Amino acid sequence: MIWSDFHRTKWNEATNYAWKNFTTPTVRRMFSFLTVLGKAALPRDKLKELTGLLQEMKTTYSLAKICRYDPRLRRLPSGDYDYDAEFEADDDNQIGCIPTLPLEPHLTQMMATSRDPEELRYLWRAWREAAGKPIRQKYLRFVQLSNEAARLNGFSDAGEYWRSDYEIDGFREEVEELWQKLSPLYQQLHAYVRAKLVEKYGEEVVPRRGPIPAHLLGNMWAQTWTNILDMTIPYPGRTSVDVTNALRIQGYSPLAMFRLAEEFFTSLGLEPMPQTFWQRSMIQKPTDREVVCHASAWDFCNGRDYRIKQCTEVNMEHLVTTHHEMGHIQYDLLYRNQPFIFRDGANPGFHEAVGDVLALSASTPRHLQSVGLLGNVDDSYETDINFLFAMALDKIAFLPFGYLMDQWRWEVFSGDTSSSNLNSRWWELRLGVQGVSPPVPRTEQDFDPGAKFHVPANVPYVRYFVSFVVQFQFHAELCKAAGHEGPLHRCDIYRSVKAGRLLRNVLSLGKSRPWTEALSVLTSGRTNKLDVEPILEYFGPLRTWLESQNRGELIGWRENEAIVLQVT
Numbered sequence: 260m261i262w263s264d265f266h267r268t269k270w271n272e273a274t275n276y277a278w279k280n281f282t283t284p285t286v287r288r289m290f291s292f293l294t295v296l297g298k299a300a301l302p303r304d305k306l307k308e309l310t311g312l313l314q315e316m317k318t319t320y321s322l323a324k325i326c327r328y329d330p331r332l333r334r335l336p337s338g339d340y341d342y343d344a345e346f347e348a349d350d351d352n353q354i355g356c357i358p359t360l361p362l363e364p365h366l367t368q369m370m371a372t373s374r375d376p377e378e379l380r381y382l383w384r385a386w387r388e389a390a391g392k393p394i395r396q397k398y399l400r401f402v403q404l405s406n407e408a409a410r411l412n413g414f415s416d417a418g419e420y421w422r423s424d425y426e427i428d429g430f431r432e433e434v435e436e437l438w439q440k441l442s443p444l445y446q447q448l449h450a451y452v453r454a455k456l457v458e459k460y461g462e463e464v465v466p467r468r469g470p471i472p473a474h475l476l477g478n479m480w481a482q483t484w485t486n487i488l489d490m491t492i493p494y495p496g497r498t499s500v501d502v503t504n505a506l507r508i509q510g511y512s513p514l515a516m517f518r519l520a521e522e523f524f525t526s527l528g529l530e531p532m533p534q535t536f537w538q539r540s541m542i543q544k545p546t547d548r549e550v551v552c553h554a555s556a557w558d559f560c561n562g563r564d565y566r567i568k569q570c571t572e573v574n575m576e577h578l579v580t581t582h583h584e585m586g587h588i589q590y591d592l593l594y595r596n597q598p599f600i601f602r603d604g605a606n607p608g609f610h611e612a613v614g615d616v617l618a619l620s621a622s623t624p625r626h627l628q629s630v631g632l633l634g635n636v637d638d639s640y641e642t643d644i645n646f647l648f649a650m651a652l653d654k655i656a657f658l659p660f661g662y663l664m665d666q667w668r669w670e671v672f673s674g675d676t677s678s679s680n681l682n683s684r685w686w687e688l689r690l691g692v693q694g695v696s697p698p699v700p701r702t703e704q705d706f707d708p709g710a711k712f713h714v715p716a717n718v719p720y721v722r723y724f725v726s727f728v729v730q731f732q733f734h735a736e737l738c739k740a741a742g743h744e745g746p747l748h749r750c751d752i753y754r755s756v757k758a759g760r761l762l763r764n765v766l767s768l769g770k771s772r773p774w775t776e777a778l779s780v781l782t783s784g785r786t787n788k789l790d791v792e793p794i795l796e797y798f799g800p801l802r803t804w805l806e807s808q809n810r811g812e813l814i815g816w817r818e819n820e821a822i823v824l825q826v827t
C-alpha cells in the first residue's frame with residue numbers, strides 16, 4: 260500500500276464527515292489537516308511524473324561537480340580568463356577537464372577561503388553551469404504539476420498551499436512588513452562590508468556605490484558572510500569568536516561536536532539524543548558512495564528512531580549547523596507524545612529556530628571561553644562589537660536572501676514570473692533586495708536559483724526568514740526566564756533549567772495549537788505575533804557603531820551600476 264493510497268483512504272474517510280461543524284476545537288483541527296491530501300491528490304501518472312522530476316533534480320544537484328580552476332590553460336589574448344574553454348571541451352577533452360570537485364566540502368571551502376577574484380568568479384560560474392542550468396526545463400514542468408496538485412487541494416497555486424502552513428491570512432504582507440523594518444540595518448552592514456571589500460579588491464572589482472559582486476562574500480550564494488570576517492572585522496587583533504582553529508587544535512571530531520551540542524540541550528533539562536541516534540546517524544561524508552550532503556534531520560515516527568545526516572567538517576560554521584540540526588531532533592522528541600497529525604512544528608519557522616536559539620548562547624565569547632574554545636575574553640567595548648559584527652555576518656546578512664528566495668518562487672507558482680523572465684526576475688530581486696550582482700553576465704539560458712539546494716529539492720525557504728526573526732523572540736524570553744540582566748547579546752542560558760522548562764512547554768505543543776498561541780505561551784501572553792524588536796535590540800549597539808563608521812558612505816546601492824542582465 261503506497262503512501263498516497265494510505266493517505267487517500269484516510270482522506271476519503273475524513274471528507275465524509277461534516278467536520279467543519281464539529282464543536283471540539285482539537286478534533287476540528289485534526290480534520291482540517293487530514294483533509295489536505297497534498298501531491299497525492301494528483302492522478303497516479305502525474306504523481307509519478309512529479310516525483311520523477313523531483314528525484315532527477317535532486318540527483319543533478321547532489322552529483323554536480325566542476326573542474327579545478329587553472330588560470331594557465333585558459334587565457335584569452337586579452338589576458339582574461341576564457342570561461343568558455345571550460346564548457347567547450349572538445350570531444351577528446353584536450354582543453355577541457357574531468358570535473359572532480361563537488362560542492363561539499365571542496366567548493367564550499369574554496370568560496371570561503373579563496374581571495375582571488377578570478378578563481379572565485381570561475382567557481383561561481385562553473386557551479387551554476389553544472390547545477391542550475393541543467394534543470395531549468397525540469398523545474399518549469401515541476402511547477403506546472405505542483406500547481407495542479409495545489410488546485411486539487413483547493414488552493415490557487417503551490418505558493419498559497421505553502422503559505423497555508425502559517426495559518427494566518429496576509430502572511431505574505433506580514434513577511435513584507437518584517438523585511439521593511441529590518442532592511443535599514445541590513446543596508447548599514449552592506450555599506451560597511453562593501454567599503455572593506457573595496458579596500459581589499461579595489462574599485463574595478465567592487466563598485467564603491469553599487470551592489471556587491473556575489474562571488475566575494477565567502478559563500479556560494481552570498482547568503483551568509485561569516486567567511487569574510489577576517490577581512491571585515493571591526494577591531495582586528497582583539498578577541499574574535501571564530502573558534503575554528505581551536506576546534507582543530509584541540510582535535511575535535513564531528514562526534515565530539517555533536518556531543519558538545521547535546522550537552523547544551525541536556526544542561527537545560529531537555530532531552531538527550533536517543534541511543535539509535537548515535538548508532539544510525541550519518542555525521543560524516545562517506546568515502547565509498549555519493550550521498551546528499553545538505554544537512555537534514557529525520558524523525559522515523561516511531562518514538563525511537565531519530566537521525567541526522569550531515570557531512571560535518573570541523574569548523575565554527577558546522578558547529579552552529581550541528582546545533583541547528585539537533586534542534587530539529589529536540590523538537591521531534593518533545594512532541595513525540597502528540598497525536599501523529601500534530602507531530603510537527605507550530606509553523607515551519609519554529610522548527611528552524613530551535614537549534615539556533617541555543618546556538619545564540621553557545622556562540623557568546625563567555626560561553627566559548629567556559630568550554631575552553633576561547634582564551635581570555637575581556638569585557639571591552641571592542642570585543643562586544645567584534646562579536647556582534649560576527650553574528651551580524653550570519654544573521655543580518657542572511658535576512659534578504661531568506662526573504663527573496665520564496666518571493667521569487669511564489670511569483671513563479673502564481674505565474675507572475677514565467678519562463679521568459681525566470682532568471683532575470685531572480686537577479687532583479689538579488690539586486691533590489693540584497694544589493695548583490697552577478698560576477699559574469701547572466702542570460703535566460705541560465706537558471707541560477709536552481710543552483711541552491713532548496714529549489715531542486717523543493718524545500719520552502721521563508722521558514723528561515725521567519726526563524727531568524729522568531730529565534731530572537733525566543734532568546735529574549737528564555738534569557739528573561741534564566742534571570743539574565745544586561746545586554747541581550749551577552750545572554751547565555753546554559754544550564755538554566757527555568758529557561759529549559761519554558762522552552763519545553765512551548766515546543767511540546769507541536770502543531771496541536773496555532774503558533775500564535777505558542778508565542779503567547781512563550782511570552783506569558785505579552786504577544787502572539789512575529790516581532791522584530793528583539794533582533795533589533797540584540798544588534799542595537801552594532802547599529803550605532805555601523806552608522807558612525809558609515810558616515811560619508813552611500814547607504815544602499817544605485818541599481819544602474821550593476822551588470823544586471825545582458826539577456827541575449
Ligand SMILES: O=C(CCC(O)(O)[C@H](Cc1ccccc1)NC(=O)c1ccccc1)N[C@@H](Cc1c[nH]c2ccccc12)C(=O)O
Nearest residue numbers: 483553554555556557579580583584587610611615718723
Ligand atoms: O538548509 C538549511 C539547513 C538544513 C535543514 O535543517 O533546514 C533541513 C533542510 C531539508 C528539508 C527537507 C529535506 C532535506 C533537507 N531541514 C530539516 O532537516 C528539517 C527537519 C525537520 C523538520 C523540518 C526540516 N539551512 C538553510 C538556511 C541557513 C543558512 N545558514 C544557516 C545557519 C543556521 C540555520 C539555518 C541556516 C541553508 O543552508 O540555506
Ligand SMILES: [Zn+2]
Nearest residue numbers: 583587610611
Ligand atoms: Zn533546518
